[in-house]
Amino acid sequence: MRIALIGDLHFISPDDPSRQWREQRRHFAEAWPSFARTVAHVRRESPDLVVFLGDLVDYYSDENRDFALNQLDALKSPWLVTPGNHDFSLPAESDEATTERPEAKEIRRRWAARGVAMGNRAIACDGVRLLLVDSPNSSVPEGTVDWLRRETDGSARNILITHVPLKTPEMAKYILSVEPQRDLRKYVQSGAPSLFDEAVRGRVETVFSGHLHFPGYVTTGGTAMRLLPLGLCAFGKTYRGQGGIGILDTKAQGPATYRAL
Numbered sequence: 001m002r003i004a005l006i007g008d009l010h011f012i013s014p015d016d017p018s019r020q021w022r023e024q025r026r027h028f029a030e031a032w033p034s035f036a037r038t039v040a041h042v043r044r045e046s047p048d049l050v051v052f053l054g055d056l057v058d059y060y061s062d063e064n065r066d067f068a069l070n071q072l073d074a075l076k077s078p079w080l081v082t083p084g085n086h087d088f089s090l091p092a093e094s095d096e097a098t099t100e101r102p103e104a105k106e107i108r109r110r111w112a113a114r115g116v117a118m119g120n121r122a123i124a125c126d127g128v129r130l131l132l133v134d135s136p137n138s139s140v141p142e143g144t145v146d147w148l149r150r151e152t153d154g155s156a157r158n159i160l161i162t163h164v165p166l167k168t169p170e171m172a173k174y175i176l177s178v179e180p181q182r183d184l185r186k187y188v189q190s191g192a193p194s195l196f197d198e199a200v201r202g203r204v205e206t207v208f209s210g211h212l213h214f215p216g217y218v219t220t221g222g223t224a225m226r227l228l229p230l231g232l233c234a235f236g237k238t239y240r241g242q243g244g245i246g247i248l249d250t251k252a253q254g255p256a257t258y259r260a261l
């Protein structure tokens with residue numbers, strides 16, 4: 001089985017009512033035409049499944065949600081997502097065009113209403129178990145450690161997918177080596193500091209994350225950890241590796257092979 005992995009997208013609909021916020025976030029608001037290149041990339045590879053690493057939208061509105069889902073239809077592939085912080089965030093309160101400010105629980109319900117699941121899930125695929133971890137707030141839901149330990153108890157090869165990277169010294173050092181100003185309270189799972197040691201070490205082959213908008217690769221205790229770049233190209237602003245995707249081949253001998261494109 002071949003799985004395409006795609007990082008943050010931050011879609012903003014041209015019909016989103018928050019004009020002022022759209023103007024401030026122009027680098028994302030006008031980035032969406034470049035997604036056509038990502039789609040072409042994916043379709044050339046014809047993967048069996050696409051997995052998004054969260055931040056499908058730059059901020060939640062029904063318009064942004066529907067626009068993002070329409071864009072993803074072009075992939076003509078089944079897909080899954082693990083949620084990102086921006087999938088639940090709202091424009092600044094000063095933006096008067098934003099007439100409603102739904103709470104995170106309501107936003108989650110609205111994603112679900114369009115068929116988008118965002119909770120912790122384990123999916124068996126061709127001998128590999130994909131563990132999608134719900135981590136948008138740099139933390140994980142109560143019970144995640146026990147759930148992960150149960151799911152990783154067997155002999156399946158486990159691949160963990162999380163928007164916010166796990167907190168390990170190697171990941172923290174790597175992030176700060178690329179961008180020393182990053183606040184690690186926000187850019188690693190500071191709210192679940194022992195998740196790696198309690199439920200991932202020795203159990204998970206590879207961890208894929210988004211959130212940083214730059215690519216990376218480190219290992220901790222034998223687990224490979226990959227950061228995916230932005231999944232499309234920003235407008236008037238350059239993010240390292242932007243538009244790159246990953247292909248995971250679960251049929252390869254030994255650890256699942258990964259190619260960055």
Ligand SMILES: [Fe+2]
Binds near residue numbers: 010055084086211
């Ligand atoms: Fe993001």
Ligand SMILES: [Fe+2]
Binds near residue numbers: 084085163210211212
């Ligand atoms: Fe994020």
